[in-house]
Amino acid sequence: MPESTLGVGIIGVSPVWGWAATAHIPALRALPNYEIRALSASSPQSARVISETFGISAVFSNHEQLVTRPDVDVVAVTVKVPHHRELVSAALAAGKAVYCEWPLGRDLDDAREMAALAAKQGVRTVVGLQARQAPALEFVKDLLRQGYVGEVLSTTMIGTSVPGGVVVRPNAYMLDRTNGANVLTVAVGHCLDTLSCALGEFANLSAVSDLRRPLITIDGSGEQIVKTAPDQIAVIGTLVSGATATLHVREAVAGGTGFLWEINGTDGTLRVTADASYPEIFPLTVAGSHGRNEPAELAIPVALTQKWPALSGLEGAPAYNVGRAYAAFAADIENGTRSVPDFADAVRRHEVIAAIERSAATGERVKM
Numbered sequence: 001m002p003e004s005t006l007g008v009g010i011i012g013v014s015p016v017w018g019w020a021a022t023a024h025i026p027a028l029r030a031l032p033n034y035e036i037r038a039l040s041a042s043s044p045q046s047a048r049v050i051s052e053t054f055g056i057s058a059v060f061s062n063h064e065q066l067v068t069r070p071d072v073d074v075v076a077v078t079v080k081v082p083h084h085r086e087l088v089s090a091a092l093a094a095g096k097a098v099y100c101e102w103p104l105g106r107d108l109d110d111a112r113e114m115a116a117l118a119a120k121q122g123v124r125t126v127v128g129l130q131a132r133q134a135p136a137l138e139f140v141k142d143l144l145r146q147g148y149v150g151e152v153l154s155t156t157m158i159g160t161s162v163p164g165g166v167v168v169r170p171n172a173y174m175l176d177r178t179n180g181a182n183v184l185t186v187a188v189g190h191c192l193d194t195l196s197c198a199l200g201e202f203a204n205l206s207a208v209s210d211l212r213r214p215l216i217t218i219d220g221s222g223e224q225i226v227k228t229a230p231d232q233i234a235v236i237g238t239l240v241s242g243a244t245a246t247l248h249v250r251e252a253v254a255g256g257t258g259f260l261w262e263i264n265g266t267d268g269t270l271r272v273t274a275d276a277s278y279p280e281i282f283p284l285t286v287a288g289s290h291g292r293n294e295p296a297e298l299a300i301p302v303a304l305t306q307k308w309p310a311l312s313g314l315e316g317a318p319a320y321n322v323g324r325a326y327a328a329f330a331a332d333i334e335n336g337t338r339s340v341p342d343f344a345d346a347v348r349r350h351e352v353i354a355a356i357e358r359s360a361a362t363g364e365r366v367k368m
Helices: 019-030 044-054 063-067 081-093 108-121 135-145 169-175 183-199 309-314 319-335 343-362
Strands: 006-011 034-040 074-077 097-100 125-127 152-160 202-210 215-218 224-226 232-239 244-250 259-265 268-274 285-290
Touching (some): 006 019, 019 319, 034 063, 074 081, 081 108, 108 343, 125 343, 135 183, 135 285, 152 183, 183 259, 183 343, 202 343, 309 319
Parallel strands (some): 074 097
Antiparallel strands (some): 215 224, 259 268
8 A cells, every 4th residue: 555645435425415425525535645536326327426526537336346446545335234245345355455334234244254354355444433533532541541530430321312203314224123224233332332442341231122112204204114123222231340331322212311421430530421322423522520529521632632633624523533533544554553443343342232132132141
């Protein structure tokens, strides 16, 4: 790979909607060491519109044409989850580094297959668990290392995924449990990764999942669709450190707490808040206190927020943490380091999700 500029090809671009247009393209265009060299769409007609919209001449309706281009170093896969395995496998087989959105696969088996292929090919990978790159999370980890709360005794997360009983048409596929993109894999998956990144993995857990609102309305049409994916996920367990951890993410509820994460220790408390249970997207506010004082907001150090100055204009936008992940990935390639979550990390997260599903189905506590 070139040391200065990394050529990126993005599979799954829409000119009017989608995560590629919202996050990946703005992030990559803000970074001087990346260049978008190819895009892939769902049809020749869509490809023409995308080419005109984003000013990229190399736009294809066949992903094989993209992954085999010699000027593409990194393939970003931003399509719906059921298609991840096919497209990621094609890119890996072509020897390309891959940035795949989260969830990596529809299930644990999908994730393991892709991780095994990446290891066999010896290429670098990134999975879209970009909350790890959020300055607020880096700040929390620094505070914990410095002993701000003392010994961590427990932690609690609560959040709302999609509020109310209406979803936009492009997200309707997430109502079907078999598609692998739902409140458990997406909202809970990102929350679990955030928690574990700061405090370590679960040693064991018990879980409850339920489907409390089985009919959801499609925004603007009035059409109602039957939902098969659970909309209430609650987890309680013990971390490897011995700390007690609880997490409850709700979907299709009217209002309530967007996102609240407390870390309670022998000497103090840290509190992280956001507007929804998507710490990878929504800006996070950090507050802290010692003793029995009420937590007060703590300023995130400029050294963390300005770690990648080229991304300053995206702060607060969905593209911000995605951009920080890309920036860290480029630095990893140049320096031979590993600071971004890869497919092996994704497998670990899928393993925890599978454990939650087993516990919820059997009513038994699961050891990790």
